[in-house]
Amino acid sequence: MVFQAVGLMSGTSLDGLDICFTKFEKKNTAWTFQILQAETVPYPKYWEDQLRNSINLPAEKLLELNSEYGFYLGQLVNAFIEKYQLKDIDLISSHGHTVFHQPQKKFTLQIGDGRAIKIETGLPVIYDFRTQDVLMGGNGAPLVPIGDELLFPQYDACLNLGGFSNISLKNNHKRTAFDIAPVNIILNKLVQKFNRSFDENGELARTGKINNSLLDKLNSLDFYKDYHPKSLGVEWCQEHIFPLFENIGTEDQLATFTEHAAVQIAHAVNENNLRTVLCTGGGTYNTFLIEKIKQKTTAAIIIPEKEIIDYKEALIFAFMGVLRLNNEINVLASATGSTHDHSSGITA
Known part of the structure; x- marks a missing residue:
C-alpha cells in the first residue's frame, strides 16, 4: 500500500504553518516514509494576531475565524502544491490551530474548518483529530x-x-x-x-x-x-x-x-x-x-x-490521516488516557 498525503500543523508557538508532503508505504505490518517536500509558511502579522487573540473572542467571532482560517489554510496548500508541482495527493490531513484545550471539561477546539480546506483545494481532508479522544475520557494529547x-x-x-x-x-x-x-x-x-x-x-x-x-x-x-x-x-x-x-x-x-x-x-x-x-x-x-x-x-x-526536527509533527499528522483513511488505529489510549485505542478524525 502506498499513500501520498499533505500534513498541516500549526503549533501553539505561532511560528507559522508547517506543510509536509510525504509518501507512506506499508509492507506487511511495517510502515516507511519519505518526506518529498516540506516548508514552514510564516504567519503574516494579521494571522499571528488573529490566532494569538482567538482565545479571547466571543463565540460568533470565533466561528467566523474558524471558517476564515480554514479557507486560508486551503489557499496555503494550493500555493504549496503549485510551487512544487505536486501530483497524486491522496488526502490533506490538518491538525488545525488549538484555541481551547480543557479535556477535564470534555472539550478541545482546533480551528480551521476542514470543509473549507476541501472547498478551496478540491482534495479529501481529514481534520479534528482530538475531540473524539476527549469525549472518550482522554486528554486528546499527545497524538504523535x-x-x-x-x-x-x-x-x-x-x-x-x-x-x-x-x-x-x-x-x-x-x-x-x-x-x-x-x-x-x-x-x-x-x-x-x-x-x-x-x-x-x-x-x-x-x-x-x-x-x-x-x-x-x-x-x-x-x-x-x-x-x-x-x-x-x-x-x-x-x-x-x-x-x-x-x-x-x-x-x-x-x-x-x-x-x-x-x-x-x-x-x-x-x-x-x-x-x-x-x-x-x-x-x-x-x-x-x-x-x-x-x-x-x-x-x-x-x-x-x-x-525531521522541523516537520516531524506535520509528518505524523499526515500519517494519522492515512491511518484514518484506512480505518486503522491512530490514537493510543495508553498515551492519551482514553477508554481504548481508536481511529479519530473527521472526513470532509
Missing part, C-alpha cells in the same frame, strides 16, 4: 505517539520541544506519552519584550541568572506531581506560570525558565531509564536548553536532520 511507534521504533523515546515539551516512550510493551512542561509558549512570550519572536540559541537566557525562589515555585507546581497521561494548554500557563514572573528581570526569567524546563525534561528521561532519545521541534535549536538537558542526564540526546 502512534507515529513514534510505527515510524520511529528504533529510539527508546521521542522528545518534542515545541510550545510544550512532550515525550513518548515504550513502557511494559505499551507506548505511553505525556506533556512534560511548557517551553516555547513561555520563552517566546518573554522575548517579545525585546521585539524578538524567539530567543535564538537561547542567547538572552544565557545572559540571565537563575532566580532560585522562582525556580522552586515552578518546580513545585502540582502538574509535575500528577501521574501521566496528562497534558497542558495555554490556559494553564496563564493561570500558573506568568503570575510567578512579577518583579524579576526578563533575562533572569528566561534563564530560570530554561533551567526549569531542562530539570523537568531530564527528570522524565531519567525516571524512565531511557538510553536513546530522539529530539525534535523548534526548541531543539535552542542550544542553551539542549546543553542544560544534556548536563542533567546520561541518555544520548539525538538531534536528527533538519527536515
Whole structure:
C-alpha cells in the first residue's frame, strides 16, 4: 500500500504553518516514509494576531475565524502544491490551530474548518483529530505517539520541544506519552519584550541568572506531581506560570525558565531509564536548553536532520490521516488516557 498525503500543523508557538508532503508505504505490518517536500509558511502579522487573540473572542467571532482560517489554510496548500508541482495527493490531513484545550471539561477546539480546506483545494481532508479522544475520557494529547511507534521504533523515546515539551516512550510493551512542561509558549512570550519572536540559541537566557525562589515555585507546581497521561494548554500557563514572573528581570526569567524546563525534561528521561532519545521541534535549536538537558542526564540526546526536527509533527499528522483513511488505529489510549485505542478524525 502506498499513500501520498499533505500534513498541516500549526503549533501553539505561532511560528507559522508547517506543510509536509510525504509518501507512506506499508509492507506487511511495517510502515516507511519519505518526506518529498516540506516548508514552514510564516504567519503574516494579521494571522499571528488573529490566532494569538482567538482565545479571547466571543463565540460568533470565533466561528467566523474558524471558517476564515480554514479557507486560508486551503489557499496555503494550493500555493504549496503549485510551487512544487505536486501530483497524486491522496488526502490533506490538518491538525488545525488549538484555541481551547480543557479535556477535564470534555472539550478541545482546533480551528480551521476542514470543509473549507476541501472547498478551496478540491482534495479529501481529514481534520479534528482530538475531540473524539476527549469525549472518550482522554486528554486528546499527545497524538504523535502512534507515529513514534510505527515510524520511529528504533529510539527508546521521542522528545518534542515545541510550545510544550512532550515525550513518548515504550513502557511494559505499551507506548505511553505525556506533556512534560511548557517551553516555547513561555520563552517566546518573554522575548517579545525585546521585539524578538524567539530567543535564538537561547542567547538572552544565557545572559540571565537563575532566580532560585522562582525556580522552586515552578518546580513545585502540582502538574509535575500528577501521574501521566496528562497534558497542558495555554490556559494553564496563564493561570500558573506568568503570575510567578512579577518583579524579576526578563533575562533572569528566561534563564530560570530554561533551567526549569531542562530539570523537568531530564527528570522524565531519567525516571524512565531511557538510553536513546530522539529530539525534535523548534526548541531543539535552542542550544542553551539542549546543553542544560544534556548536563542533567546520561541518555544520548539525538538531534536528527533538519527536515525531521522541523516537520516531524506535520509528518505524523499526515500519517494519522492515512491511518484514518484506512480505518486503522491512530490514537493510543495508553498515551492519551482514553477508554481504548481508536481511529479519530473527521472526513470532509
